[in-house]
Amino acid sequence: MDEKQLQDYVKQVSLQYFKRPFVHQAYFNRRLKTTGGRYRLADHNLEFNPKMGDLPEFLGIVKHELVHYHLHLNHQGYRHGDSDFKELLTRVKGSRYAPDIGLRQCRPKVLTYCCEQGHLIKRQRRINTNRYVCGRCGQPLQLITVKK
Known part of the structure; x- marks a missing residue:
């Protein structure tokens, strides 16, 4: 159409x-x-x-x-x-809701950060590793994986 x-x-x-x-x-x-x-x-x-x-x-x-x-x-x-x-x-006889065509079912990406002590931090948003440190031990963070 x-x-x-x-x-x-x-x-x-x-x-x-x-x-x-x-x-x-x-x-x-x-x-x-x-x-x-x-x-x-x-x-x-x-x-x-x-x-x-x-x-x-x-x-x-x-x-x-x-x-x-x-x-x-x-x-x-x-x-x-x-x-x-x-x-x-x-x-x-109109529809109250739009039909679900599968576009809502996208998974959010998961970013995994690790510090020198081995603590894992999972986030959905990217963080500035030069500015932020691990909240448990205060060591610098490093980006490990990005999963979709």
């Missing part, structure tokens, strides 16, 4: 399920990783995750973002916790 097809699809879903036109822009945002879509309050545009565009749950994601869109433009409760949002989302 390309940008033009996405725009037409969102317009069609808006008319079919909400009986209101979608007059702003809908486009794919490749920076979205774990969310299905996003409604932008500043310009009323909709952004969608391109990896979820081919999933069967994509219609529910579009409905979810259109619920935000139409409620915000009608000055009603458009946030997830608002009763207006929950009511309209269940009425149009």
Whole structure:
């Protein structure tokens, strides 16, 4: 699905399920990783995750973002916790959550440092070994392994 097809699809879903036109822009945002879509309050545009565009749950994601869109433009409760949002989302049978496509399951890297006494220190962030020393014995640290 390309940008033009996405725009037409969102317009069609808006008319079919909400009986209101979608007059702003809908486009794919490749920076979205774990969310299905996003409604932008500043310009009323909709952004969608391109990896979820081919999933069967994509219609529910579009409905979810259109619920935000139409409620915000009608000055009603458009946030997830608002009763207006929950009511309209269940009425149009939109999805509450985006499906998990496996992008959340990345393991953090582990850096292992060792001092001269043999004390091991495991970290997720790199530290400056010229500035920091072992907290147990005060000896200088040395980077040993980086595991992903």
